[in-house]
Amino acid sequence: MDYTPQNQKDKKQMFESIGIGNIDELFKIIPSHLKVKDLNISGGKTEQELLNYFLNIASKNKKLISFRGAGVYDHFIPSLVGEIIGRSEFWTAYTPYQAEASQGTLQAVFEYQSLICALTGLDVSNASLYDGATAAAEAVLLALRVGDKNKILISSGVHPEYIQTVKTYLENSKAKIEIISLSDNGRLDKNTVDSLTDYNTAAVVIQSPNYFGIVEYMDALSLAIKSKNSLFIVIINPLSLGVFKAPGEYNADIVVGEGQALGSSMSVGGATIGFMAVKKSLEWKMPGRIVGQTTDRDGKRGFVLTLQSREQHIRREKATSNICTNASLNALAACVFLSGWGNAGFSNLAETNISKARYAFAKIKSLDGFKAKFENETFFNEFVIETSKNIKKINKVLLKNNILGPLDLSNAGDNFKNCLLFCVTEQRTEAEINRLVELLMKI
Amino acid sequence: MEKLLNELSSECQSAYGVECDVAIDAQVPENLKRGIPLGLPSITENDLLRHFTNLSKKNYALSTVFYPLGSCTMKYNPLINERIAKNDAFNNVHPYQPIETMQGTLEVMYELEKDLCEITGMDTFSLQQAAGAHGEFAGLLVIAKYFKSIRQKRKKIIVPDSAHGTNPASAAFAGFEIVPLKSELDDGSVSHDKLKEVLTSEVAALMLTVPNTLGIFEKNIVKISKLIHDNGSLLYYDGANFNAVMGIVRPGDMGFDVMHINLHKTFSTPHGGGGPGSGPIGVKSFLEPFLPVPRVEKKKDKYVLNYKKLKSIGKLKAFFGNFPVILRAYAYVKALGGKGLKNVSKQAVLNANYMLAKFKDKINVPAGNRCMHEFVLSPKPLFKNDIRTIDIAKRLLDYGYYAPTIYFPLIVDEAIMIEPTETESKETLDKFVNVVNKIILEESCQELQKLKDAPINTPVRRLNEVEAARKPILKWK
Amino acid sequence: MNIPQDLLYTKTHEWVKIEENKIKVGITDFAQHEITDIVHVELPEIGTGVKKEQPAAVVESVKSAFDIYAPVSGKIVEINNNVLGSPELVNNSPYEEGYLFVIEFFNKKELDDLLKANDYKKLV
Known part of the structure; x- marks a missing residue:
């Protein structure tokens, strides 16, 4: 394939206009000893060949029934999402620099921001960040910009890859990161948080439901954090907000999370979307693009990129972040996703996740050799089971039956030896859950 | 004027719904329960389809108009790439599923890394970064970690005033001090003498966009490269403008040590109205140990993920990179081959x-x-x-x-x-x-x-x- | 262009009004005009130490941001909260309602480096 349209006649005319005899004259400025002869790259495939080539590669992936989550989830994606993000007017547009010619993208992002604010109960959302992990890192950097405090506390219930990402982002800064351990019941103890938070603590980062599926007691934790004037950064699963308390209700300052559950496919955990919402007082400190409503010359409503003097193309090294390209198309997917449920439908979606997870939990923990790790805690769609069986064998047997089994938590710390993290979303049917239980029973 | 979603909302049958085939059992303790309304709109699928379709018509897009946006490389996005990227066999892969069940995905990543090495003359690539600026940030962290490893204190990065705003922002993000460099007025090039003036033993690297933002190839590149390396500093290539020189000259051959490339520019992946993109970074072999984890490797005929890299800068985001973008870029490379890319x-x-x-x-x-x-x-x-x-x-x-x-x-x-x-x-x-x-x-x-x-x-x-x-x-x- | 005679000025377009051991600081009419419509102002916190000719505040338009420099070294003792909510005050009333902050200075001698109105006029 070749995507260049000029024929020989065009080229000849173009050479004449420029005043050259051949294309190579245009590259004279490049030292000849540096020039490449040929690139040793196979290709030149036709469209038909490409299709088959990639079907063959795709066939090396295996389709599995997933009981695994840990940050990326198999959720239902309504047909409308694919239809809309598949419209070339959206996917072939650039960042909406010329507002008058980009009202489609701009209004959709404005609606996305509105929906994120509604869901989280916070005042201001940006237009998106790369993913949940980088959103968490940007939240921490935001908190460090607020005052001159330099301690950051992070719950060990935060996704381990998020903690790693935050550490990478802060590698060369003056900030110090301390990890808060979970209690034996799998969640944070407010007294522990209270005693670790001091007046030098810029922010405390807590994920709920945490990495082990458990919903944290955010009210109490918030009080402890606020008593030291620290910022409360919350990492949230957006779908869980259909049932669980909104961060705005417990006075969170910055809310971030992974928005993959809102209409983006898993695709090995990338291209997903990070969302961020903050209190009004922090809006000028936010990273990333923000869309605002305004009026045109005739007084008609319209939308523009706004608060731009925070950004790298204006502020350069003093910008709030270096982010430029974000995850706009995923924000559109999230917008289409969130707009079609209604309050009751969205709650029902969350309740379905809880119900199916509880159904599976009850069955699995009663099997011989399996027991609940945290018996009396509340979870959303993930839970931890402790087992006396061989974990490798469990997942091997399940895989043979095309099931992606639970995540082995043996790397998550001493407290999680012989533990499994199950995930059950609305996508899993009763029959699939029963089949899982049946297979586990036989091991 | 297109209404907003909240203005469209009514007491109607919402577009989507799920059925729960087990008994609903979702009571949660009062202190954990949501107390404020969700505030989501209720709209039928028919009306939503119209709403978003009408919005799409308010965009000028590459599929409707010529888009000569300088520095953004708004080239045609081949439709075959979209078709390939829609395949559920790629999209329904969980990042933590066993590697033997995701060999197709890993193959694409491994092979694209290899091809990018050939195209750029670098020794190895990492695909984890989600955008150009993310790539810059990663590249600069690699540079910082490298100097730390050889116990040199180099806190400064030289950035010409003609550079994109992301360059100084990324350098600041990575903890460096920025030394601005005035470019020459006639062609935006870097003056050997002016560079010499600011080139101290504290300089970690010079970031260069080649061709520069005036669209001119850096004629002094050979001299600049020597000057920088004689000083013990490194040379960073901003690949935002790589579409000008692909198959003509390679950053690796020009003496660059680290670079990033924008798959959503040079490699034809669509921009999506602002993202997602992908900003792979390439480095010379002495910097390989510092790249983000995991690395995709090939052992015999099997692709594997290697997390055990002790000197690595760590993780730049969760998981492996923006795979659907990587996939489209690889399809583009396979469509064109070496000749076509040139x-x-x-x-x-x-x-x-x-x-x-x-x-x-x-x-x-x-x-x-x-x-x-x-x-x-x-x-x-x-x-x-x-x-x-x-x-x-x-x-x-x-x-x-x-x-x-x-x-x-x-x-x-x-x-x-x-x-x-x-x-x-x-x-x-x-x-x-x-x-x-x-x-x-x-x-x-x-x-x-x-x-x-x-x-x-x-x-x-x-x-x-x-x-x-x-x-x-x-x-x- | 309005350059009040009773004020002192900096080369970076701040004006200074001396009030005993303090100075009130804002940006000049010339500066606000060059910046065009001001949409946001960032001010230091009360109590912050500032150094002569170092950035102390930021004034922003839609497409640019400008550092505002402390004319002398000292401590911020007052800020104009009104310009935070209504940044247009800096455009509309640069010398009165649109002032930015008050510094309690350490060294009176530093005031000698400031420009008189006529000298500033020549500069712009």
């Missing part, structure tokens, strides 16, 4: 020079008669009556074109930066040149009001950005 840059440079030739006798071109893949016009001397570049840009929208990049690079007053890319026909270029000339040379003198009133053919007219920033309305009420 032809891309040749045609891109031809197209840009052709347009430049048609402009240069009429409109001031600060960087001369030749360019690489893009060029910058400075129409300021022609402006009368308070006309500014923004008026030209808005008027172009009325003619059915997306506007070029304006007011960038900052070193050119009232700049108009045009990048045609290789996928546009001569006819498209001719028409566009005629329109720009007409606006600048005729309308701006004789029909001033048309420019000041522009745009009139767009869904909204000129928008009040001052009010938007002074009294921000950032969500619906």
Whole structure:
């Protein structure tokens, strides 16, 4: 394939206009000893060949029934999402620099921001960040910009890859990161948080439901954090907000999370979307693009990129972040996703996740050799089971039956030896859950 | 005017719903329960389809108009790539599923890394970064970690004033001090002498965009590279403009130690209205140990993920990278092959020079008669009556074109930066040149009001950005 | 252009009004005009130490941001909260309602480096 349209006649005319005899004259400025002869790259495939080539590669992936989550989830994606993000007017547009010619993208992002604010109960959302992990890192950097405090506390219930990402982002800064351990019941103890938070603590980062599926007691934790004037950064699963308390209700300052559950496919955990919402007082400190409503010359409503003097193309090294390209198309997917449920439908979606997870939990923990790790805690769609069986064998047997089994938590710390993290979303049917239980029973 | 979702909301049957085939059992303790309303709209699927389809029509997009946005490389996004990327066998893969069940995905990543090495002359690549700026950040962290490993304190990064804003922002993000470098006025190049003046033992690296943002190849590159390396510093290549030199010259051969590339520019993946993108970084082998984890490796016939890299800078994001973007880029490489990729840059440079030739006798071109893949016009001397570049840009929208990049690079007053890319026909270029000339040379003198009133053919007219920033309305009420 | 005679000025377009051991600081009419419509102002916190000719505040338009420099070294003792909510005050009333902050200075001698109105006029 070749995507260049000029024929020989065009080229000849173009050479004449420029005043050259051949294309190579245009590259004279490049030292000849540096020039490449040929690139040793196979290709030149036709469209038909490409299709088959990639079907063959795709066939090396295996389709599995997933009981695994840990940050990326198999959720239902309504047909409308694919239809809309598949419209070339959206996917072939650039960042909406010329507002008058980009009202489609701009209004959709404005609606996305509105929906994120509604869901989280916070005042201001940006237009998106790369993913949940980088959103968490940007939240921490935001908190460090607020005052001159330099301690950051992070719950060990935060996704381990998020903690790693935050550490990478802060590698060369003056900030110090301390990890808060979970209690034996799998969640944070407010007294522990209270005693670790001091007046030098810029922010405390807590994920709920945490990495082990458990919903944290955010009210109490918030009080402890606020008593030291620290910022409360919350990492949230957006779908869980259909049932669980909104961060705005417990006075969170910055809310971030992974928005993959809102209409983006898993695709090995990338291209997903990070969302961020903050209190009004922090809006000028936010990273990333923000869309605002305004009026045109005739007084008609319209939308523009706004608060731009925070950004790298204006502020350069003093910008709030270096982010430029974000995850706009995923924000559109999230917008289409969130707009079609209604309050009751969205709650029902969350309740379905809880119900199916509880159904599976009850069955699995009663099997011989399996027991609940945290018996009396509340979870959303993930839970931890402790087992006396061989974990490798469990997942091997399940895989043979095309099931992606639970995540082995043996790397998550001493407290999680012989533990499994199950995930059950609305996508899993009763029959699939029963089949899982049946297979586990036989091991 | 298209209504907002909350204005469309009514007591209707919402578009989506799920059935729960086990008994609903979702009571949660009172202190964990949501107390405030969700505030989500309730809209039928029919109405939502209309809403979003109508919104899409308010966009100028590459699929509807010529999009000569300088520095953004808005080239045709091949449809076959979209078709390949829609395959559920790629999309339904969980990042933590056993590697033997995701060999297809890993193959794509491994093979693209290999091809990028050949294309750029670097020794190894990492695909984890989600965008160009993310790549810059990762590259600079690699540089920081490298100097730490050899116990050298180098806290400064030199950034020419012609660079994209992301360069200094990324360097600051990575903990460096920025040393700005004034570029030469005539062609945006780096002066050997000026560079020498700021090149101290504290300098970790020089970040260069080649060709630079005036669209000119860095003629002193060999000397610069020697100067930098003699100083014990490293050379960083910003690949935002790589579309100009693919298959012609390789950053690795020019002496660059670290680079990033934008798959959503040079490698034809769509921009999605602002993302997702992908910003792979390439390094010379001595920097390989510092790349983000995991690394995709091949052991015999099997692709594996290696997390055990002790010197690694760590993770730049969760998981492995923006895979659907990586997949499209790999499909592009396989469509074109080595020969086709080389032809891309040749045609891109031809197209840009052709347009430049048609402009240069009429409109001031600060960087001369030749360019690489893009060029910058400075129409300021022609402006009368308070006309500014923004008026030209808005008027172009009325003619059915997306506007070029304006007011960038900052070193050119009232700049108009045009990048045609290789996928546009001569006819498209001719028409566009005629329109720009007409606006600048005729309308701006004789029909001033048309420019000041522009745009009139767009869904909204000129928008009040001052009010938007002074009294921000950032969500619906 | 309005350059009040009774004020002192800096080369970076701040004006200074001396009030005993303090100075009131804002940006000049010339500066506000060059910046165009001001949409946001960032001010230091009360109590912050500032150094002569170092950035102390930021004034932003839609497409640019400008550092505002402390004319002398000292401590911020007052800020104009009104310009935070209504940044247009800096455009509309640069010398009165649109002032930015008050510094309690350490060294009176530093005031000698400031420009008189006529000298500033020559500069712009």
